[in-house]
Amino acid sequence: MQAILIGFMGSGKSSTAQLLSEQTNLKTYDLDKVIEDTIKMPISKYFNQYGENQFRKLENENLNKVIHLDGVLSTGGGTPINAEGFKTIQKSHCPTFYLDASDAVIENRIQKDKVNDRPLVEELGYSGLIELKNQRHSIYNKLADYVIKVDNLNKQQVVEHIIKILNKK
Numbered sequence: 001m002q003a004i005l006i007g008f009m010g011s012g013k014s015s016t017a018q019l020l021s022e023q024t025n026l027k028t029y030d031l032d033k034v035i036e037d038t039i040k041m042p043i044s045k046y047f048n049q050y051g052e053n054q055f056r057k058l059e060n061e062n063l064n065k066v067i068h069l070d071g072v073l074s075t076g077g078g079t080p081i082n083a084e085g086f087k088t089i090q091k092s093h094c095p096t097f098y099l100d101a102s103d104a105v106i107e108n109r110i111q112k113d114k115v116n117d118r119p120l121v122e123e124l125g126y127s128g129l130i131e132l133k134n135q136r137h138s139i140y141n142k143l144a145d146y147v148i149k150v151d152n153l154n155k156q157q158v159v160e161h162i163i164k165i166l167n168k169k
């Protein structure tokens with residue numbers, strides 16, 4: 001991969017990667033979509049049927065499948081949280097961007113999203129979700145080569161920020 005985007009649910013990984021690919025010659029791989037294409041069902045359904053542990057196994061398998069391809073990878077919110085996913089991303093030595101959004105922005109975006117295929121939102125509720133976000137923050141920070149504070153940036157500005165960094169490399 002030429003770039004990997006990490007961060008909490010709703011931080012903008014998928015939409016940023018999509019826009020980035022439209023403005024560069026980079027292909028996008030969205031790990032959640034790669035998984036859904038493999039299992040041929042929505043992630044929420046898989047979570048309900050097989051549980052989170054089984055999902056994490058599947059997530060790691062699919063991460064290993066795509067990490068060596070050329071392009072930009074938008075990960076799932078939990079991809080780097082388990083030790084295996086963290087190591088896979090770290091060992092790839094790909095430029096890794098943490099899209100860091102505040103609690104209020106995340107809550108607002110998730111509430112507003114029309115298509116909300118996020119099983120953990122249902123399971124934890126908003127307060128549980130924000131607690132999880134704060135538990136994960138240090139892991140995202142540790143793994144990232146670059147941290148982008150996205151609260152006051154529109155999608156285009158986030159993309160420009162990433163392109164600037166990639167062009168310097």
Ligand SMILES: Nc1ncnc2c1ncn2[C@@H]1O[C@H](COP(=O)(O)OP(=O)(O)OP(=O)(O)O)[C@@H](O)[C@H]1O
Nearest residue numbers: 008009010011012013014015076077109153154155
């Ligand atoms: N910079 C931004 N400014 C405003 N809204 C944004 C920005 N980036 C993304 N959004 C919006 O926030 C919502 C969540 O974005 P997106 O699905 O890309 O997040 P994600 O990090 O991929 O989440 P998940 O981990 O759940 O897949 C979408 O409605 C998207 O349009």
Ligand SMILES: O=C(O)C1=C[C@@H](O)[C@@H](O)[C@H](O)C1
Nearest residue numbers: 009032076077078118119120
């Ligand atoms: O933050 C998480 O743990 C998740 C985020 C989504 O992208 C999906 O990968 C799934 O809903 C789990």
Ligand SMILES: [Mg+2]
Nearest residue numbers: 013014032074
């Ligand atoms: Mg996404």
